[in-house]
Structures are given as structure tokens and as C-alpha cells.
Amino acid sequence: MCFSFFKTNKSIAIDLGTANTLIYSKKHKKIILNEPSVVAIEKDTKRVLAVGNEAREMLGKTPDDIKAVKPLSEGVIADYDITEAMIKHFITKVFGKYHFFLPEIIICVPIDVTDVEKRAVLEAAINAGAKTAYLIEEGRAAALGAGLDISAPEGNMIIDIGGGSTDVAILSLGSTVVSKTIRTAGSNFDNDIMKYVRRTHSLLIGERMAEDIKIKIGSAIPLDEEETLIIKGRDLIMGLPKPVTISSEEVREAMMESLMQIVECVKWVLEQAPPELASDIVDNGIVMTGGGSLIRNFPKMISTYTSLPVRLADAPLESVVRGAGMALDLLDKLKKIDKAVR
Ligand SMILES: Nc1ncnc2c1ncn2[C@@H]1O[C@H](COP(=O)(O)OP(=O)(O)OP(=O)(O)O)[C@@H](O)[C@H]1O
Ligand SMILES: [Mg+2]
Numbered sequence: 001m002c003f004s005f006f007k008t009n010k011s012i013a014i015d016l017g018t019a020n021t022l023i024y025s026k027k028h029k030k031i032i033l034n035e036p037s038v039v040a041i042e043k044d045t046k047r048v049l050a051v052g053n054e055a056r057e058m059l060g061k062t063p064d065d066i067k068a069v070k071p072l073s074e075g076v077i078a079d080y081d082i083t084e085a086m087i088k089h090f091i092t093k094v095f096g097k098y099h100f101f102l103p104e105i106i107i108c109v110p111i112d113v114t115d116v117e118k119r120a121v122l123e124a125a126i127n128a129g130a131k132t133a134y135l136i137e138e139g140r141a142a143a144l145g146a147g148l149d150i151s152a153p154e155g156n157m158i159i160d161i162g163g164g165s166t167d168v169a170i171l172s173l174g175s176t177v178v179s180k181t182i183r184t185a186g187s188n189f190d191n192d193i194m195k196y197v198r199r200t201h202s203l204l205i206g207e208r209m210a211e212d213i214k215i216k217i218g219s220a221i222p223l224d225e226e227e228t229l230i231i232k233g234r235d236l237i238m239g240l241p242k243p244v245t246i247s248s249e250e251v252r253e254a255m256m257e258s259l260m261q262i263v264e265c266v267k268w269v270l271e272q273a274p275p276e277l278a279s280d281i282v283d284n285g286i287v288m289t290g291g292g293s294l295i296r297n298f299p300k301m302i303s304t305y306t307s308l309p310v311r312l313a314d315a316p317l318e319s320v321v322r323g324a325g326m327a328l329d330l331l332d333k334l335k336k337i338d339k340a341v342r
Pocket of ligand 1: 138292294296
């Protein structure tokens with residue numbers, strides 16, 4: 001009795017994202033950690049120097065012997081050891097160094113991860129201190145967190161655009177009926193902007209500046225009033241720092257190919273939908289979530305290309321972890337949950 005109290009009370013949900021890691025606590029009923037998925041390590045010894053916010057500050061600014069890395073790439077684990085160190089660090093930050101009752105952890109993974117990748121995530125959670133670890137597909141978690149009733153016998157469609165991957169899924173009766181994951185998402189837009197600025201303005205800018213440009217003046221279809229932004233980088237010809245003015249039209253043009261890849265993915269999933277579920281989606285519309293969906297007018301763009309109603313979830317950066325937190329109460333109801341026990 002006492003044991004089960006602690007077991008459930010200490011349960012947490014982790015959205016192990018390419019860009020951000022979030023932890024939801026069942027006990028506190030809220031998100032207790034939200035930090036970038038970045039780790040700073042000493043190159044020679046591989047010693048972890050900083051994790052999360054502190055490590056992000058070092059991105060692109062580290063001296064030669066320190067490396068700031070994103071251990072997840074395109075939504076999957078690119079560096080297993082560093083991912084495990086990051087999970088351990090965050091769990092210790094949340095529970096303290098000497099946690100006696102190891103938590104039950106549910107972690108989100110993209111829909112199309114391989115069995116090997118699934119085992120890697122489960123093992124990382126167990127090695128990081130979990131007693132039992134579960135996996136839930138990001139799409140399912142995102143749909144739950146966005147308030148969709150995925151257990152109902154009707155079709156619901158979710159688009160989760162993260163930093164490294166876009167998951168598009170149609171769900172019904174608690175299961176994913178049709179889905180597709182593509183590796184085009186938020187960080188692709190940043191790369192597109194970096195390349196564009198280099199090509200057309202002969203200016204070298206860093207990842208963080210590119211992300212800033214995207215967030216400040218990025219849009220998927222024309223804005224009522226187009227905007228401009230002064231950006232700073234290194235002039236490719238003179239080699240010196242230089243400011244340049246860039247317009248929202250240019251940023252849109254830079255991102256267009258990636259935006260269209262996401263549109264094509266959405267259309268593909270719709271085309272695979274069984275007719276009954278397709279007709280539900282005409283009524284229910286599509287819900288967009290994930291940080292990448294915050295690009296202005298993106299829902300409008302998807303709506304234009306699909307002729308369906310599209311809305312943005314309430315807190316797009318939090319839907320996945322909130323949904324995973326809700327899934328902790330539904331473990332027996334959700335079909336096909338991968339699990340590992342210490
Ligand atoms: N206001 C905004 N406008 C445009 N993009 C944004 C905005 N806010 C955040 N983003 C982008 O959202 C992305 C991060 O979203 P999110 O936290 O959902 O990703 P993630 O879950 O870490 O990644 P993934 O699900 O692919 O593993 C980043 O690329 C970030 O630049
Ligand atoms: Mg995500």
C-alpha cells in the first residue's frame with residue numbers, strides 16, 4: 001500500500017525532444033522541468049560539464065576543449081551515452097541525488113522509431129534510475145495533451161512539428177490508424193534561413209540567430225503587414241561582423257521547401273485514411289502542436305492546402321509531455337505500450 005503510494009506519486013513523464021526536454025510530475029500535476037536538450041562535455045575526457053540551459057549558453061561559443069552537443073537529432077538518439085547522462089542529470093535535478101523510490105517513467109518517442117531505438121530509450125531510462133519505463137508515441141501523447149479524445153470511436157488528426165521531426169497521425173479508439181514521421185521540422189527552418197542568408201546576403205550566421213529570425217519574423221503564408229529585422233553575422237567576403245536587414249518575405253521564401261514537405265506529409269496521411277475516419281476529420285478538423293507549429297500562419301497554410309479546418313493546440317510546446325502525463329493514468333487502456341522493468 002505504502003509502496004504503491006510512492007510508486008504512483010513519483011511517476012513522471014518525459015518529453016525527450018530534439019530541442020527541449022520537459023518533465024511532468026504526477027504528484028505536482030505540472031511541468032517541473034523544461035530545458036534545452038543540450039549537454040556540454042569536455043572533449044578529451046567526455047566529462048559532462050553542463051546540461052540544459054547552462055549548456056545551451058555554450059552552443060557555438062565553446063573553447064576548443066569543450067563541446068556543446070545536442071544528443072538527440074531528428075527526433076532520435078544520436079549519442080546514447082550523452083542522452084543517458086542528460087536524462088540522469090534531469091532526474092537528479094528533479095528528485096535530488098538520493099532518491100530511494102525510483103520513479104515510474106513514461107517517455108515519448110517519434111512514431112516510426114525502430115525497435116533498436118526503442119530499446120535504447122528504455123535502457124537509458126532504466127540506467128538513469130527508473131524502476132519501470134514505458135514508451136508512448138509522440139503523436140498519441142500530443143493528441144492526448146492537446147485535449148483530443150483519442151479513445152473515442154472516431155477519427156482525430158494531429159500534426160506535431162518539433163525541432164527534429166514532424167509526426168502526423170490519425171487516431172481512433174486509442175490507437176494510431178495511419179501515421180507518418182518526417183525528419184523535417186523546426187531546425188530545418190533554421191538551417192534553411194542560415195543557407196539563404198549566406199547565399200543571398202553573403203552573411204554567416206549561427207544557429208541561434210537563425211532560430212531567432214524564424215521566431216521573430218517567420219511565417220508560412222503572407223502576413224497582413226510584412227516585417228523586417230536587422231540581423232548580425234560575419235560578412236563572407238570581408239570576414240568582418242556586419243548587420244543586414246532581412247524581410248519576412250525572404251524568410252518565408254527560405255523556409256518554403258521545408259514547409260511544403262510538411263504539407264505533403266499531411267496530405268499523404270489524409271489520403272491513406274479509411275473513408276469513415278476521413279469524414280470524421282472533415283467534422284473535427286486537424287490539430288497542430290509542437291514548437292514548429294508556432295510559425296505564424298502555419299495552420300492557415302495547412303488549411304488552405306487540405307481544405308480542412310485546422311487549429312493550434314493551446315500550449316503547443318507542452319502538449320506532448322502533458323499527454324504523456326495523462327497516459328500514466330491510462331497505461332492499461334492504451335494498447336501496445338512498450339515497457340522495461342529494472
Ligand atoms: N514562436 C515560435 N515560432 C516558430 N518556431 C518556434 C517558436 N517557438 C519554438 N519554436 C521552434 O520549435 C522547435 C521546438 O519545438 P518542440 O519543443 O516541440 O520540439 P521537440 O519536442 O524538442 O523536438 P522533437 O519533437 O522533434 O524531438 C524549435 O525548432 C523552435 O525553434
Ligand atoms: Mg516533440
